[in-house]
Amino acid sequence: MYQALYRKWRPKTFSDVYGQPHVTRTLQSQLESGRISHAYLFTGSRGTGKTTCAKILSKAVNCLNPVDGNPCNECEICKGIDNGSILDVIEIDAASNNGVDNIRDLREEANFTPVNAKYRVYIIDEVHMLSIGAFNALLKTLEEPPSHVIFILATTEIHKLPATILSRCQRFDFKRISPEDITARLVYVSEKENVTLTENAAALIARIADGGMRDALSLLDRCFAMGNYIDEDAVSSAAGIAGTVHLFSFSEFIAKGNFTEALKLVSRLHNESCDIDSLCTELTLHFRNLMVAKTVKECEGLIVCSKDELEKIKSRAAEIKLSKILSCIEILEKAAANIKNAVNKKIQLEAAVIKMCSPASSANINEELEERIASLEEKINLLSAGKAVAPEKSMPASPAVTETKTEKPAEENTKAEEKTDTPEEKKDAPAPTAETIVDDGPFYNWSDVLEALKKYDIPLYGIMATSTAVIKNGRVIINSENPTLFDFICSDTHSRELSRAIYDVLGQKMKIAVSNTEKAKAATSPLEDLKNKINNFNNN
Ligand SMILES: Nc1ncnc2c1ncn2[C@@H]1O[C@H](COP(=O)(O)OP(=O)(O)OP(=O)(O)O)[C@@H](O)[C@H]1O
Numbered sequence: 250m251y252q253a254l255y256r257k258w259r260p261k262t263f264s265d266v267y268g269q270p271h272v273t274r275t276l277q278s279q280l281e282s283g284r285i286s287h288a289y290l291f292t293g294s295r296g297t298g299k300t301t302c303a304k305i306l307s308k309a310v311n312c313l314n315p316v317d318g319n320p321c322n323e324c325e326i327c328k329g330i331d332n333g334s335i336l337d338v339i340e341i342d343a344a345s346n347n348g349v350d351n352i353r354d355l356r357e358e359a360n361f362t363p364v365n366a367k368y369r370v371y372i373i374d375e376v377h378m379l380s381i382g383a384f385n386a387l388l389k390t391l392e393e394p395p396s397h398v399i400f401i402l403a404t405t406e407i408h409k410l411p412a413t414i415l416s417r418c419q420r421f422d423f424k425r426i427s428p429e430d431i432t433a434r435l436v437y438v439s440e441k442e443n444v445t446l447t448e449n450a451a452a453l454i455a456r457i458a459d460g461g462m463r464d465a466l467s468l469l470d471r472c473f474a475m476g477n478y479i480d481e482d483a484v485s486s487a488a489g490i491a492g493t494v495h496l497f498s499f500s501e502f503i504a505k506g507n508f509t510e511a512l513k514l515v516s517r518l519h520n521e522s523c524d525i526d527s528l529c530t531e532l533t534l535h536f537r538n539l540m541v542a543k544t545v546k547e548c549e550g551l552i553v554c555s556k557d558e559l560e561k562i563k564s565r566a567a568e569i570k571l572s573k574i575l576s577c578i579e580i581l582e583k584a585a586a587n588i589k590n591a592v593n594k595k596i597q598l599e600a601a602v603i604k605m606c607s608p609a610s611s612a613n614i615n616e617e618l619e620e621r622i623a624s625l626e627e628k629i630n631l632l633s634a635g636k637a638v639a640p641e642k643s644m645p646a647s648p649a650v651t652e653t654k655t656e657k658p659a660e661e662n663t664k665a666e667e668k669t670d671t672p673e674e675k676k677d678a679p680a681p682t683a684e685t686i687v688d689d690g691p692f693y694n695w696s697d698v699l700e701a702l703k704k705y706d707i708p709l710y711g712i713m714a715t716s717t718a719v720i721k722n723g724r725v726i727i728n729s730e731n732p733t734l735f736d737f738i739c740s741d742t743h744s745r746e747l748s749r750a751i752y753d754v755l756g757q758k759m760k761i762a763v764s765n766t767e768k769a770k771a772a773t774s775p776l777e778d779l780k781n782k783i784n785n786f787n788n789n
C-alpha cells in the first residue's frame with residue numbers, strides 16, 4: 250500500500266527534525282540529564298513537527314538504550330511503541346474526544362502504573378478542542394500528576410487554552426520552518442526516493458508551503474506522480490499555479506499598461522485549468538517580492554527563490570514605481586476576497602488585472618493628493634513660523650507668481666531637481682544654497698540676460714524677447730504677457746539655459762519665478778488656492 254511521503258518520512262529522532270533546534274536541543278538535554286517535566290505543551294503552526302516531536306519524546310523517555318537524548322528505535326520498547334503493541338503511549342485526538350467523560354476516563358486510567366514502559370505518556374493532540382468541563386478535569390490531573398505519567402499537549406491555537414492549563418505546562422513554540430530547511434529536507438527525501446528535484450523546483454515548493462513541512466512533502470508527493478524529474482514546471486502544474494514565467498509576464502504587462510495581453514494571459518491560464526484562487530495568491534506574492542526588492546537593498550533573505558529569479562525580480566522592480574506596486578497589492582488583496590465568493594472567479598481576476606494596468610488607480614490618486622495636502626499644510630505651518638520653504642513644484646497649473654525649478658546654472662543642474670514621483674525618491678526642492686547679494690528692485694541689465702539667452706536658447710529667447718524682470722527676495726521674477734513662458738521654463742532644458750544666462754550676467758545662481766496674471770485667474774481648485782496662498786505668502 251502506498252504510504253504518503255510525509256508519513257513515510259516522519260522523523261524518528263530529534264536529530265532528524267528540521268528547523269526547530271530550540272525545541273529539540275532543549276528536550277534532548279532534559280532527557281540526558283533526566284530532568285523531564287510532567288506536562289509539555291507544543292504549539293505552533295500546522296505541519297511543523299509538534300506531533301512528530303511528541304512521538305519521539307514518548308519513545309525517548311521510555312527507550313532502553315537512548316543515545317544523546319534520542320530514542321534508539323531498535324529496542325523492544327521503541328519497536329513496541331511504533332507498532333502499537335505497547336499500550337503505555339496513548340494518543341488522544343481531542344477533536345473527537347473532547348468531553349468531560351473522556352478526560353475522567355483518562356484520569357482513572359492514568360492512576361495505574363504503566364505495563365511495559367517506564368512512563369505512561371498521553372499525547373493530547375488538538376487540545377484546544379476540549380470542552381470547558383474537560384479542561385477542568387484535565388487541570389486536576391495536571392496539578393498533581395502521578396509520577397509515572399507524562400502529558401504532551403499539542404495545539405495550533407494556543408490562545409484557546411485557559412491560562413490555568415498554560416501555567417502548568419512547559420511550553421515549546423514550534424516555528425514556521427525556514428525555506429532553506431524545507432528545501433534541504435525535500436532534497437534529502439527526493440534523493441532517498443531516487444527522484445531528481447531541481448534547485449528552483451525545491452525553492453518553489455518551499456515558497457508555496459510557507460513554513461509547513463507537511464504541506465511541502467504533500468506537494469512533493471503530487472510532483473512525484475508526474476515522473477522522476479521534477480522542475481519548476483512540474484511543481485507549477487502539480488500545485489495548479491501559474492509558474493513564475495507567467496507571473497513575470499503579468500508584471501510586465503501591468504507595468505506597460507498592456508491590458509489586452511494581460512487579459513489574454515488570464516484566459517490562456519484559465520483554459521489550461523490554472524486555479525484562479527492560486528493565481529491571485531501567486532500574483533500577490535510576486536508583487537510582494539517586487540515591493541521587497543524595491544525597498545530593501547539586501548533582500549536575499551526576504552525573498553524565497555533561486556538566484557536567477559532574484560535577479561529577474563530586482564530588474565522588474567526597478568521598472569515599476571513603488572506606488573504602483575503597492576496599489577497592485579491592494580487591488581489583488583481585494584480581488585482575492587471577491588474571488589472566494591464569486592460566481593465567476595475569472596471575471597473578478599480580469600477586473601483586477603484591468604485596474605492594475607490602468608495608469609493610476611483611484612487609491613493611488615487619493616494617496617498622492619493626501620501626500621500633497623500634507624506637504625502644503627506643513628509649509629503653511631513653516632511659513633506661519635516665519636521660516637523659508639521650498640516651492641511646491643509638481644502642480645500643473647500656475648499661480649500668480651510661480652517658482653520654476655532651478656536656481657543653479659547649467660552644469661550643476663543636479664538630480665535633486667529632476668521631477669521625481671516615486672515616494673521613496675520624493676523630496677522637497679533643495680534649500681537655497683547661495684545667499685543672495687543682489688539688491689531687490691528692477692533687473693536693470695535684463696537685456697544682457699536676453700542677449701546671452703539668444704546664444705543658448707533661441708526659442709526661449711523668442712518668447713522672452715519682450716519680457717522684463719525684477720529681483721525680489723533673492724529671486725528673479727520675470728514679467729511676461731506670453732502665456733507659454735511658464736510652460737517653457739518648466740522644462741528642464743529651457744530653465745537650465747535661462748539660469749545659465751542669468752548666471753552669466755549676475756555671476757550668481759538665482760531662483761527664477763514667472764509672474765503671469767492670466768494663470769493666476771485660472772487657478773480655482775481648493776488645492777490650488779491653498780498653494781497660491783503659500784506662494785503669495787512667500788512673495789510678500
Ligand atoms: N520539523 C520537521 N522536520 C522534518 N519533517 C517535519 C517537520 N515538521 C513536520 N514534518 C513532516 O510533516 C509531517 C507532519 O508533521 P507533524 O504531524 O509533526 O506536524 P504538526 O506540527 O503536528 O501539525 P498539525 O498542527 O497539523 O498537527 C511529518 O510526518 C513530517 O514528515
Ligand SMILES: [Mg+2]
Binds near residue numbers: 299300301374403
Ligand atoms: Mg499534529
Ligand SMILES: [Zn+2]
Binds near residue numbers: 315323325
Ligand atoms: Zn529504544
